[in-house]
Amino acid sequence: xxxxxxxxxxxxxxxxxxxxxxxxxxxxxxxxxxxxxxxxxxxxxxxxxxxxxxxxxxxxxxxxxxxxxxxxxxxxxxxxxxxxxxxxxxxxxxxxxxxxxxxxxxxxxxxxxxxxxxxxxxxxxxxxxxxxxxxxxxxxxxxxxxxxxxxxxxxxxxxxxxxxxxxxxxxxxxxxxxxxxxxxxxxxxxxxxxxxxxxxxxxxxxxxxxxxxxxxxxxxxxxxxxxxxxxxxxxxxxxxxxxxxxxxxxxxxxxxxxxxxxxxxxxxxxxxxxxxxxxxxxxxxxxxxxxxxxxxxxxxxxxxxxxxxxxxxxxxxxxxxxxxx
Amino acid sequence: xxxxxxxxxxxxxxxxxxxxxxxxxxxxxxxxxxxxxxxxxxxxxxxxxxxxxxxxxxxxxxxxxxxxxxxxxxxxxxxxxxxxxxxxxxxxxxxxxxxxxxxxxxxxxxxxxxxxxxxxxxxxxxxxxxxxxxxxxxxxxxxxxxxxxxxxxxxxxxxxxxxxxxxxxxxxxxxxxxxxxxxxxxxxxxxxxxxxxxxxxxxxxxxxxxxxxxxxxxxxxxxxxxxxxxxxxxxxx
Numbered sequence: 001x002x003x004x005x006x007x008x009x010x011x012x013x014x015x016x017x018x019x020x021x022x023x024x025x026x027x028x029x030x031x032x033x034x035x036x037x038x039x040x041x042x043x044x045x046x047x048x049x050x051x052x053x054x055x056x057x058x059x060x061x062x063x064x065x066x067x068x069x070x071x072x073x074x075x076x077x078x079x080x081x082x083x084x085x086x087x088x089x090x091x092x093x094x095x096x097x098x099x100x101x102x103x104x105x106x107x108x109x110x111x112x113x114x115x116x117x118x119x120x121x122x123x124x125x126x127x128x129x130x131x132x133x134x135x136x137x138x139x140x141x142x143x144x145x146x147x148x149x150x151x152x153x154x155x156x157x158x159x160x161x162x163x164x165x166x167x168x169x170x171x172x173x174x175x176x177x178x179x180x181x182x183x184x185x186x187x188x189x190x191x192x193x194x195x196x197x198x199x200x201x202x203x204x205x206x207x208x209x210x211x212x213x214x215x216x217x218x219x220x221x222x223x224x225x226x227x228x229x230x231x232x233x234x235x236x237x238x239x240x241x242x243x244x245x246x247x248x249x250x251x252x253x254x255x256x257x258x259x260x261x262x263x264x265x266x267x268x269x270x271x272x273x274x275x276x277x278x279x280x281x282x283x284x285x286x287x288x289x290x291x292x293x294x295x296x297x298x299x300x301x302x303x304x305x306x307x308x309x310x311x312x313x314x315x316x317x318x319x320x321x322x323x324x325x
Numbered sequence: 326x327x328x329x330x331x332x333x334x335x336x337x338x339x340x341x342x343x344x345x346x347x348x349x350x351x352x353x354x355x356x357x358x359x360x361x362x363x364x365x366x367x368x369x370x371x372x373x374x375x376x377x378x379x380x381x382x383x384x385x386x387x388x389x390x391x392x393x394x395x396x397x398x399x400x401x402x403x404x405x406x407x408x409x410x411x412x413x414x415x416x417x418x419x420x421x422x423x424x425x426x427x428x429x430x431x432x433x434x435x436x437x438x439x440x441x442x443x444x445x446x447x448x449x450x451x452x453x454x455x456x457x458x459x460x461x462x463x464x465x466x467x468x469x470x471x472x473x474x475x476x477x478x479x480x481x482x483x484x485x486x487x488x489x490x491x492x493x494x495x496x497x498x499x500x501x502x503x504x505x506x507x508x509x510x511x512x513x514x515x516x517x518x519x520x521x522x523x524x525x526x527x528x529x530x531x532x533x534x535x536x537x538x539x540x541x542x543x544x545x546x547x548x549x550x551x552x553x554x555x556x557x558x559x560x561x562x
Contacts, residue, residue, distance in 0.1 A: 054511035168396035183449035
């Protein structure tokens with residue numbers, strides 16, 4: 001068949017397809033495009049024919065362009081984020097954490113190990129903290145947790161109306177740290193390990209120092225509540241990063257690039273969970289941890305419940321598949 | 326001049342990246358290089374700065390509440406600007422749109438949430454140790470110009486399609502080719518006719534002279550003869 005005959009025969013069809021494409025690309029009424037997949041496959045056939053018959057470049061290129069645009073629309077990602085979220089929170093995320101227990105364990109050891117280890121060291125040898133944190137920052141920090149000051153948190157004279165300010169600050173600061181810890185994993189895991197240990201050391205140093213100078217009550221009652229979410233989240237972000245790094249170090253039977261892609265697809269889900277944890281942590285930190293009307297004992301109790309709940313969630317949630325998923 | 330009708334596929338001379346779809350069609354994607362991507366990023370950076378600047382002035386009037394909102398905003402704009410634009414606007418952030426670029430998965434499908442989130446989170450590594458150093462190195466040495474985040478997320482930045490305009494074929498009497506032509510020869514002839522408008526007359530006759538001998542066409546009006554054959558390939562003879 002000659003090209004001009006071929007063109008005139010299918011012209012109307014191609015024009016209809018172009019219209020449907022236009023409608024899909026602009027996200028307009030998509031109810032009348034039920035015939036789209038069929039039309040797309042016919043267009044693919046026309047392209048193959050045109051190539052096989054040696055038609056002119058213009059025809060082939062324009063068909064190719066239409067096919068490419070059709071491909072974009074037909075294989076578009078349409079998974080609804082809202083629909084999959086409850087299932088992910090109720091079961092998917094804790095299951096994922098348990099499946100990746102090796103990395104979670106490694107990250108937790110690096111993070112909590114350095115935190116507790118250095119905390120104890122600073123408690124025993126107080127001058128050690130100055131190796132890590134400059135003296136004026138230590139003084140500033142002491143001011144924040146001074147039991148004489150009324151309201152806790154980053155600034156001593158902060159009023160309840162500023163909780164909102166701190167909420168924003170915590171989100172920006174903490175999620176930023178978690179993202180860095182994750183992304184660092186791409187450097188063969190070294191970046192994640194560095195951020196895990198670094199954060200562990202700093203938090204440990206602060207905790208050890210404040211306990212040692214007698215500000216323990218204000219400090220621990222402040223951090224215990226949101227710590228359950230915040231510290232776990234940092235450790236999990238590190239685990240996701242280590243998984244990336246490990247895929248590069250030991251890709252197994254895949255090529256390094258392939259292994260990295262597989263690992264990345266799973267670890268990004270971990271990061272989604274981490275973000276959720278940090279949102280909750282920032283909320284607790286701004287609106288509960290900083291309240292002075294509550295006695296420290298209540299805070300300890302609530303904090304212990306949160307830690308226990310977190311452990312139960314990660315260990316047991318989603319073990320049985322049930323209706324809400 | 327004779328060659329098999331379906332020549333084995335050679336590595337292309339240009340940077341095109343072929344993707345085979347489930348329908349058995351090879352789609353050529355054209356990955357975008359470092360320069361154009363850097364420009365797109367610069368535009369996005371400027372735009373983000375502008376958004377933040379304007380909103381900060383507005384929020385400063387709100388006082389304390391504004392400060393909280395402001396830090397939420399910095400967070401949202403610095404980490405989510407790219408992700409939201411890429412997923413919701415079919416792979417185009419404003420800067421990419423400006424430069425005619427688009428983000429797609431390796432298989433040519435539009436980028437989704439997880440891939441977009443991944444490539445933008447890992448941007449942090451591409452930025453290290455300063456000013457996109459690792460990203461630029463990775464981009465320069467990769468056959469499809471991927472930075473590290475793209476490698477991990479399995480995404481590509483490609484040029485979008487430009488609308489084609491129909492080339493006008495020079496007038497000539499349609500005629501049959503003196504010898505049977507292979508597919509690639511047919512396409513070469515059609516290409517010659519289609520692109521004639523963009524070439525200088527000297528170049529046209531130079532190209533035509535190359536074809537004259539194997540096609541056994543007499544010398545004086547080679548161009549018209551070739552156009553005739555091309556017309557003949559397209560329509561009725």
